[in-house]
Amino acid sequence: MKNQKIQFEIDDWIFIPSEDKFILHHEEFIIDHRLSRLFHFFCDNPHTVFSRDELINEVWNGSILTDQVITQAIFELRKILKQHGSHPFGYIVTVPKRGYKLDAMVQKVIETPGPIITNEPAKLKEGQEENVTQSHVEDDDLFVQSDQSRENITFKLAPYRWWLLGAALLTTLLVVHHYFQSKPPTTLPKTVESTITPSYLSYEPRYIYVVSTESFLNDHLKVGIARKLLDYLKTYRDYRIIYDGPAAKVAANELRFTSIERNGHQYLEIEYLNRVSGDKHLDRRYRISEGYVRQALERSLEDLLDSFNIGIGKSQVEGLINELPESEEATSAALESLGAAFQAHYDEKALHLIEYASKIAPENQYVISTAYMFKLSEIYLRPTEDTLNKVKALNADNGPIFEHFEQTQPLTPRLLEAMSMMAMSKDNPLEAKRHLVNIAHDRRSIMFYILSAKIAESTGNRSAAEEFYYHAILEASTVQVLSLSEVLFFNSDLSDIRNKITSNLADGSL
Template sequence: MQKQSYRIDNWFFVPHENRLVLDEQEILIDNRLSNLLLFLCDNPRTTLSRDEIIDHVWKGSILTDQVITQAIFELRKILKTNNQHLQGYIITVPKRGYKLDTDVEVINEDKPAPTIQSATPKILEVNTEQKSNVTAKEKVPPKQINEDENPDTAVKPAKSLRFTSLLAMVGALIAMVVVVVFFNRADIAKQPSVETVVYGALEPRFIEASIDNSLDNASLQNGIIFKVIEYLKYNVNYRVSFNPKDHSIAAKKLSFIVTRENGIDYVNIEYFNKISNYQHLDRKYPISEEHLKHSIKLMIDDVLDAFNIDIAKSEIDLVLREMPSDPKALALSLEVIGTLHSYDKQFDAIDLLAKALEMDPTSHYLLSMNYTYNMAIAYLGKSNLSIDSINALNSDFEKVLPLLTDSPESFKVYEAMALYALSKDLPIEAVQYLNQIPHTHNTIMTFILRAKLAESFGNPASAEEFYYQALHESGTPRVLDIAESLLFYSDLSKMRLKLQSQLESVVEDKN
């Protein structure tokens, strides 16, 4: 039977030898990965289910999903080292399987795959050629000069030739320098500036985030972006900051660019790692109301792959489990998230929440968010605050409490119940509810409520620490307005003075 090898872009795969070749560098893989890649190469651009992979690669053995997921992850990691395909060529087709997303060239035995050549033979080969040339020149008899010829005239052509050659060499050298400088400048233009970054101070779990939104109204797109960021913060425990003061120590940089092209909205995600000065992800995702959950999960999956983090798809599915199932209610919920991060549009969130609740009135997430946000707004409007409005919100919330307390489907439920307990002057119950929230899921509201509890128990130092965490999580001192007024007045003037003093010192340093 004729043996076959395969070309995948600039990769050469020799399955019967369990090896991959890239730029004359050999990578040996185990039989498991070799069989998997062979099956994919025999079926390029074809979606293969997990069952098909098990039947052909593992011969029908009983396996857990993790075994296949791990093998795909290892193979992706190897294949994407050629920097041609950032996702490692193997893409995930949701609910269907995996696909080798590239063309494959079959190489038969009469056209063998390249073998590894060491540097030493190449050097010896050059030296041999040089020696042959010298020997040939020595065998050519020197030109006899006629005594009647002017010796100076006979020498001039040689000098002219040497001069011309020298000019050609200098010209080639200058051209080469120009080309190198041109491409280096192009590369520099592509790569984010890292001049102010101190290499040894970079934090691998710290992400510098930025949003470039060219649309007048893109609350939905912003909500999707913050949902992706929320997953990285809560489920993978990364620290994400939009504050420029933190960017000098962030090892990772995530940029989100919102655009509209031919009537279609897109979110482009770019991931750049400052440690290696390499961009691992640059992909554009179309946004449509019908496929919001799919888009968000695809974004998260791609970012995790770029971070070299392998998480089962079933776990990623949980990120939207608490969100409404109705597409329109989901879109409105994401718009709420987008508006909550825009201080000038925060009051629009009330109307959006009300519309979403009309479409999905039993959503634990929406019921909790609606109560919490309306309470925060009611306390924030100090001049309009009345006991009657607070009592009305509590009365409405009491009606849905039986639905929420029976197996809460969102951590937002515990926040809402803690806020309700504090409004009823039941601090012990509030503590019990907040303790149900994992520390990785503490939000701005969680920190504010913990700060209020600390004040209630007479612990101002802990209160200031929690307020600071809320401030740091939000990235804006405006959050102190809500923290100051919620439930009861808290004097945060000292915190404001510290922030103002720090800001003035920064301005002085720049001047």
């Protein structure tokens, strides 16, 4: 029936397919149409397991070519529903070796606008019959009256009314015909070639396209600050960071990072452009030289959150910044190490800088954990005949430190990841998983998904592992994360995943 509005209610969530949005406690979450179609299908078929091929056929009529599109869509739906809701799996559960199902009680609500009712009684001419049945009038959807007026309507009125409608229609056609016949041909509009501009509906609101200059990329400290800012930004909203490729064209948000030197001081310039509105919401420079790094990081994060209309208290921002060392020198070294780690051929520099930071701030969980994770990754990336002994020695040095943190301080997500890595290096996947489950949904990093994938692989759940690897690639925005994943703890053949994703990136499917 036309004009029906269908919505689904799951716990406190409201899903409106026609508007491509979720509502939770009066807060709206807009999703793209492909996610809406998939979740709509799940809502129509709750508690039923569907394979990826079945979802491709049922939701997309087989028009997409790879099941990785399904994996991405499931990941993005879960991220929204888990981050803001209470269900641990975002209602969409992976059934090993079979597929996915919606694990929820779904209530379908259909709203249909009622007919327009007029309560004005009909005026009858003298002599008209008043003997008409109520059932006949109810069948006439163009002439609805109150119960009282129905008793005074005559059957002879219906043909009369249709005659009036026909006369009116004929009159209208004659007037329109006369109008166009009388207008001179020179007044007809000319055909004009118009410039096609992208509709705002073609933009993806969750994508942030990051643009940077060459001078910026050559400054690892500024790259590290930008990376940390993006990680923090994703903590509070389901954003996907795009650096290149076809997805960059549809990103609704654009962030530009520029390196500037003025009067002997180094500045990081950040611009935020909303492509939908065409407005620039942020254009500011932050001094980072001579002890201003922590201050620049905190102020730029506050400005970014305000620009993206994310209402976060200042105390929460301070809590994130305070996970870094109090020492300005240690913080600068840690962030520069982070920037170098994302650049090719700078892994030795990254390792040296984080070791230096850990010596300056030996009581800081972030630098100690990061140094351990960098060192352990380096051992597996460059294996030797003495690899096992190197791993044991590294664990022997850091084990007591981790235990000290666990007994004296609240554990940060970075330390929990490091403890999970140590457990996996000792071939203890259950303990590794125990540490990971304590990490909040909104603080899950690339390493979280890599570790989850290796744990799934070690327990024989290949389908779940593939899903986690795909999540890691989405978070990193590059397939290169598989290089570490293939050799970490034990060798994994991930060539099939790499080939699928590489082909998807080439044809613009992702």
